[in-house]
Amino acid sequence: MGWGIYVHIPFCRRKCFYCDFPSYAGREDAMERYAHALCCEIEIAAQGITCPPPWGREIIADGGGGRTLLPSGRGKASTVYVGGGTPTALPQPLLTGILHTLKEKMPIREDAEWTVEVNPGTVDRAYLEGLFSCGVTRLSFGVQSFSDTLLRRIGRIHTAQQAREALRLARDAGFRNLSLDLIYGLPGQTLRDLRESVAEAAALGAEHISIYGLQLEEGTVFARQQEQGRLELPDEELADAMYGYITEELPRLGYLRYEISNFAKPGYESRHNLGYWQDVPYLGLGAAAHSYWQGERRANPAALDAYMEAVESGTRPAALEEPATREIRMEEFCFLALRTAKGIEKEAFREKFGCTMKSIYQDGIARMKEKGLLAEENGYLHLTALGMKYGNWVFGEFLL
Amino acid sequence: MQNKNIRNFSIIAHIDHGKSTIADRLIEYTGTIAQRDMEAQILDSMELERERGITIKAQTVRIDYQGKDGQLYHLNLIDTPGHVDFTYEVSRSLAACEGALLVVDAAQGVEAQTLANVYMALEHDLEIIPVINKIDLPSAEPERVKQEIEDVIGLDTSNAVLASAKTGVGIEEILDAIVEYIPAPEAEDEKPLKALIFDSYFDSYKGVIAHIRIMQGRIKKGMRLKMMATGKVFEVTDVGCFKPQPVDLGELGAGEVGFVAGSLKDVRDVRVGDTITTAEHPAAEPLPGYRGVTPMVYCGLYPVDSADYDNLKDALEKLQLNDAALVFEPETSVALGFGYRCGFLGLLHMDVIQERLEREYHLKLITTAPSVIYRVHKTDGEMILVDNPAALPPQTEIQFMEEPYVKATVIVPNDYVGAVMEISQEKRGEFKTMDYLDTNRVMITYHIPLNEIIYDYFDRLKSATRGYASLDYELADYQESKLVKVDILLNGDPVDALSTIVHRDRAAMRGRQLAAKLKEIIPQQMFEIPIQAAIGSKIIARENVRAHRKDVLAKCYGGDITRKRKLLEKQKEGKKRMKAVGKVEVPQEAFMAILQID
Structure with a gap:
């Protein structure tokens, strides 16, 4: 199983209108200091995890009604994911410096999946070649749409042509595993826009496509426009038609839906992201990064300066989010695993918690099956196609 | 303590005119409670009472006060519930007193509820001392308010006290006025015991504690006493006064106010208005005015x-x-x-x-939405009481129905008379009287179905009169009405808890409004939900809750699970208040939707 490393780069050239992720525009002044702090954190964290075992599934939490086996990192990390923000907003030497530090300090497997998120407006041939030669194996492009009108409307800094070009350059640089993100339900977006974007993504030969429905988040430009009545979102029916199109068309093009929002050609699923859903431990490094380590969830300070100051004072800044009780662990085990097409392995639940899923969730499972939202196959409990649409309702049933 | 040094009094006031604050100042001024133990509004001891600024349970306190003549007086303050729901309880508290302070806000003047309580106090022959409160307010007009009290109530205001409970002005004057003007109770220690119960509460150690006023006779520890209405006999274990915690004195004599406790476990044995006498030598007649409890x-x-x-x-x-x-x-x-x-x-x-x-x-x-009690006269000659619309017999078995009416008294500035009339008319009210209290304020009475009052009558009055209207009502009689039951069907199935009884002439409109309101309240679900309103088998309104297209959290940023969990928890919190009615998840407030219709 291994474990994962997530590295957060909280810088952007400009904040996209829909985005409420922790990232800062116009803080180029802080980049060098941040990269330095991040490398310090990597070192501190690496010392922490090279402590002797017990690692792996032998960690046991007692209390709250029974024993719980907790996943821990066993051996070396098998995935590294550098996300943001915009990692490629950093000058190339800073980013490759971080990658080198990771490689040097952290125990990482030879065959690990190394992903870096890329904004097509921030890279050239040399930048991409640099990433490849650092050992990055996978790039995830924030493309969002292939319509220039839409790209401008949502505050992206690149054009459709730049996206095509970036993907081509990445191939040239040697990358064989490319992913791109698309968004549907954008203001002014038509079904035709979406069709064209999906077709182009496939035509460009992406191995992996993530496609998200737009969500309005507090504090974003879109939220403000919505308040002022200046945001014309597709109505429910159109958004529904878009969803229907995506979920039918992508599999037809050879992209299998292995998670609610993720589609991949066989063998190209994002191992790192699957880890989030499959109870795999991960270390989060950088401002606002989240960790799941030895059964506890922690978060680094989201504010850039607070994060840097904490690290510079020599501490790992990760704060416990909430003490994980046995109940919380059960809930998360279930609603996270349900996001994947495979679903929850019932035997894994029993092994981890020492009791059957039925003994805990009998009523909720029955209700969801009756509504046609859940199904069971080969010892796995998974969302039906309908269940994927109403995922939140099903997840809610697994809260105790 | 000699009777001539006892004074028993209540405070009468409209909500917000400062009744509880005045009471607090009296207690504080006389040192009845040490300053450090003072909590704002001591007498409203229930958390809810403090929050809402109202008094629900009556509270009693003995205040020791050294008068100007140098003598020590026991002033028994009986704080009465300040709401129209508790009119009967107020009347019993007043019956326990010889006098009352009438607290009127110097800026607001006399209000409907004040009037009702003053009239009640006058019926009990109480000596009334007007207290014009809040004279520190810039908008205070004490002279105008005094005049209003004289004109409207016919009270002499020459002994009125000008006060500000907030600043403490006039508190000593109030205490002196109580001593000077309120008569001492008569001393009839030797007659057979008659003690009036004006409230009670349950104490987990002592059982039921009755608030009493001894009209004649004495109560001592160890005596065997009898409740004249309920017949309950008990032995006295504690008898004393409130300061404001109960203090055991061993005995109480005629004219005194305090409490008695004994082997009383059930509050229903201790009825407000009942008379306590001795088991061995009972009084021949109970005190007048006892009445059983009748829910409205x-x-x-x-x-x-x-x-x-x-x-x-x-x-x-x-x-x-x-x-x-x-x-x-x-x-x-x-x-x-x-x-x-x-x-x-x-x-x-x-x-x-x-x-x-x-x-x-x-x-x-x-x-479920509140209902009044209907008298249903069936075709077979039987009359049944129905307090639940779902229990109404089929229309074919009903010969006619009667509903309770109240006499509603509204006081407003005369600019709003039109608004009050319009709303009251719309609520099927029958205009009775209109009197000018002064050049600006009008008192209007209506004969109006209680069924309409319990909907939004007072809220509508308040908003139509910018909060100036005050309302009081009392049950008047039952009258025949053309009433029908409106049923609600969700997804084709009738939901009994949503049925409501309304006047035939407004049934169609109510049905439409109710269906529309339910459409707002019931969240979208996986399938379309038809909402229908029906009278019998006739559908009078229809709405649809459209199907929810999808609901799933799409993205996950950098393994931030906590944020996802919070969203799910929020959603679950909403679901907790939902009741599955057939296939439809119905939120709690849907069952009160009828009250939210404008």
């Missing part, structure tokens, strides 16, 4: 989680320990399952009980 408003209370049924029962029983006016019996609803039909003195009483059940007993409840 009923509603269904159902646990959201049916597993809480027994907990709800326990909680209701515990509340009943302290509240003889609360009645309840088991009830079953097709839509809501097992619950209780509960009777209340009025809407405030209902609100308070619901809130206490949720707050103090942590119950999640679904409350």
Whole structure:
């Protein structure tokens, strides 16, 4: 199983209108200091995890009604994911410096999946070649749409042509595993826009496509426009038609839906992201990064300066989010695993918690099956196609 | 203490005119409670009372005061409930006094509820001392208010005290006025015991503690006493006065106010208005004015989680320990399952009980819309009382129906007379009288169905008059009305808990409004939900809740699971208050939708 490393780069050239992720525009002044702090954190964290075992599934939490086996990192990390923000907003030497530090300090497997998120407006041939030669194996492009009108409307800094070009350059640089993100339900977006974007993504030969429905988040430009009545979102029916199109068309093009929002050609699923859903431990490094380590969830300070100051004072800044009780662990085990097409392995639940899923969730499972939202196959409990649409309702049933 | 040094008095005031604050100042000024133990509004001891700024249970306190003549006086303050739901309780408290302070806000003047209580005090021959409060306000007009008291109530205001409970001005003058103007109680220690119960509460150590005023005779520890109405006999274990905690004195004599406790376990044995006498030599006649408890408003209370049924029962029983006016019996609803039909003195009483059940007993409840008690005359000659629309017999078995009417008294500035009339007319009110209280203020009375009052009558009055209207009402009579039952169907199935009884002429409109309101309240679900309103088999309105297209959290940023969990928890919190009615998830507030129709 291994474990994962997530590295957060909280810088952007400009904040996209829909985005409420922790990232800062116009803080180029802080980049060098941040990269330095991040490398310090990597070192501190690496010392922490090279402590002797017990690692792996032998960690046991007692209390709250029974024993719980907790996943821990066993051996070396098998995935590294550098996300943001915009990692490629950093000058190339800073980013490759971080990658080198990771490689040097952290125990990482030879065959690990190394992903870096890329904004097509921030890279050239040399930048991409640099990433490849650092050992990055996978790039995830924030493309969002292939319509220039839409790209401008949502505050992206690149054009459709730049996206095509970036993907081509990445191939040239040697990358064989490319992913791109698309968004549907954008203001002014038509079904035709979406069709064209999906077709182009496939035509460009992406191995992996993530496609998200737009969500309005507090504090974003879109939220403000919505308040002022200046945001014309597709109505429910159109958004529904878009969803229907995506979920039918992508599999037809050879992209299998292995998670609610993720589609991949066989063998190209994002191992790192699957880890989030499959109870795999991960270390989060950088401002606002989240960790799941030895059964506890922690978060680094989201504010850039607070994060840097904490690290510079020599501490790992990760704060416990909430003490994980046995109940919380059960809930998360279930609603996270349900996001994947495979679903929850019932035997894994029993092994981890020492009791059957039925003994805990009998009523909720029955209700969801009756509504046609859940199904069971080969010892796995998974969302039906309908269940994927109403995922939140099903997840809610697994809260105790 | 000699009787000539005892004064028993109440405070009469409209909500917000400062009754409790004045009481606090009197207590504070006389050192009845040490300063460090003072909590704002001591007499409103229930958390809810403080929050709402109202008094629900009567409270009693003995204040020791050294008068100007150098003598020590016992001033017994009986704080009365300040709401129209508790009119009977107020009347019993007043019957325990010789005098009353009439507290009127110097900026607001006389209000409807003040009037009702003043008239009641005058009926009991109480000496009334006007207190013009809040004279520190810039908008205070004490002279105008004095004049109004003279004109409207016909009270002499030459002994009126100008006060500000906030700043402490006039507090000593109030105490002196109480000593000077309020008559001492008559001393008839030797006659057979007659003590009036004007309130009671349950103490987990001492059992039921009765608030009493001894009209004649004495009570001593160890005596065997008898309740004249309920027949309950008990032995006195504690007798004394409130300071404001009960202090055991061993005995109380005629004219005194205090408490008595004994082997009393059930608050229903200790009825407000009942007379306590001795078991061995009982008085021949009880004191006048006793009346049984009659709930005016009923509603269904159902646990959201049916597993809480027994907990709800326990909680209701515990509340009943302290509240003889609360009645309840088991009830079953097709839509809501097992619950209780509960009777209340009025809407405030209902609100308070619901809130206490949720707050103090942590119950999640679904409350059905309140109903009055209808008299249904059936074709077979039988007359039945119906307090639940779902229990109304089929139209074909009903010969005619009667509904309760109240006399509603509204006081408003004359600019708003039109608005009051329009609303009252719309609520099927019949205009009775209109009197000018002064050049600006008008008192209007209407004969109006209680069924209309319990909807939004007062809220509408308040908003149409910028909050100036004050309302008081009392049950008048029952009258024949053309009433029909409007049923609601969700997804084609009737939901009994949503049925409502309305006047035939407005049934169609009510049906449409109710269906429209339910459409707003019921969240989108996986399938379309038709909402229909029907009278008998005739559909009078239809709305649709459209199907929810999808609901799933799409993205996950950098393994931030906590954020996802929070969203799910928020969603779950909303669901907790939903009741599955057939296939449809119905939020709690849907069952009160009828009250939210404008």
